[in-house]
Amino acid sequence: MPRLSVWFIRLALIYFGLGFTLGAGLLMAKGSFLPLTIWRYRPLHIELLLIGWIVQLAIGVSYWILPRLSEANERGSKTPVRIALLALNGGVLTVCAGFLFEREWLVFAGRVLETGAVVSYTFHLHPRLMYSVWRKR
Amino acid sequence: MPHWSRWMVRMAMIHLCLALLLGIMVSFRPLTMRYPVVLSASPVYYHLLMVGWATQLIFGVAHWMFPRYTREQPRGDERWMAGIFFSLNGGLLLRTVAEPMLAQSGLSLWAWLLGFSALLQWLAGIGFILAIWKRVKEK
Numbered sequence: 001m002p003r004l005s006v007w008f009i010r011l012a013l014i015y016f017g018l019g020f021t022l023g024a025g026l027l028m029a030k031g032s033f034l035p036l037t038i039w040r041y042r043p044l045h046i047e048l049l050l051i052g053w054i055v056q057l058a059i060g061v062s063y064w065i066l067p068r069l070s071e072a073n074e075r076g077s078k079t080p081v082r083i084a085l086l087a088l089n090g091g092v093l094t095v096c097a098g099f100l101f102e103r104e105w106l107v108f109a110g111r112v113l114e115t116g117a118v119v120s121y122t123f124h125l126h127p128r129l130m131y132s133v134w135r136k137r
Numbered sequence: 138m139p140h141w142s143r144w145m146v147r148m149a150m151i152h153l154c155l156a157l158l159l160g161i162m163v164s165f166r167p168l169t170m171r172y173p174v175v176l177s178a179s180p181v182y183y184h185l186l187m188v189g190w191a192t193q194l195i196f197g198v199a200h201w202m203f204p205r206y207t208r209e210q211p212r213g214d215e216r217w218m219a220g221i222f223f224s225l226n227g228g229l230l231l232r233t234v235a236e237p238m239l240a241q242s243g244l245s246l247w248a249w250l251l252g253f254s255a256l257l258q259w260l261a262g263i264g265f266i267l268a269i270w271k272r273v274k275e276k
């Protein structure tokens with residue numbers, strides 16, 4: 001497993017732990033075991049798990065496992081993947097801060113960062129997928 | 138493929154079928170008009186999909202494919218995975234019943250079962266993080 005995947009997957013696991021804990025708290029509050037004020041964290045729960053966990057894990061595992069360019073050049077340029085790592089995590093944290101402090105522009109900025117991350121990662125992945133098609137032919 | 142990974146993938150597919158069936162029910166007007174309890178199962182629909190299917194599929198495949206823990210115990214203690222399997226599925230199925238029932242009847246038994254389901258799912262999640270963390274490493 002390459003180092004960048006280790007970063008993606010470990011961060012995904014951290015968000016997963018936080019998001020699951022919030023989810024359990026929300027459910028406890030539904031059963032009246034915790035105060036309903038926890039409900040204000042509901043959007044954080046969704047953000048942490050959908051983007052921080054599922055999307056981030058998918059990127060981390062696909063970077064590791066999808067076809068490589070060649071034995072020598074391995075997986076191709078790391079720069080767009082590094083950008084994706086920073087932008088995705090910056091994005092998730094910014095969106096969460098936006099929800100916490102009720103700043104709509106932060107939520108917007110975070111979503112722009114997340115989109116940038118996925119575009120950057122797609123840019124990295126494209127030649128890896130094309131090359132594997134050529135090789136098959 | 139290890140035993141508990143097979144079971145997780147199997148259960149993930151069952152949860153996916155349940156989720157999609159529930160999705161049909163939640164969006165079928167004549168049914169929800171007659172039985173409003175179906176509408177309060179909307180969060181259950183999302184969670185059967187994202188916890189029961191997506192997350193459980195990830196658990197099963199990661200347990201199978203991630204780098205070895207040690208040469209002697211490549212996937213750690215299998216009993217730990219069994220605990221995660223029962224805790225996640227037990228917790229989620231309990232939620233599937235208790236959440237709409239609580240919305241409908243407000244009986245404290247459903248509240249207790251809902252609280253217990255939260256605890257079971259949380260334990261499964263934390264258990265998985267503990268089990269897999271050391272297997273996320275450079276090779």
Ligand code: HEM
Pocket residue numbers: 019020022023024025026027030042045046049050053179180183184187188192254255256258259
């Ligand atoms: C991968 C994991 C998860 C994802 C992607 C996820 C996603 C979501 C989404 C999309 C919603 C909004 C649903 C709606 O509007 O009806 C939601 C709400 C909620 N989630 Fe999760 N969730 C996850 C795990 C969990 C877990 C493990 C628990 C509890 C143990 C939980 C408890 C809740 C609760 C109580 C709500 C509020 C439901 C309501 O609005 O009535 N979630 N989650």
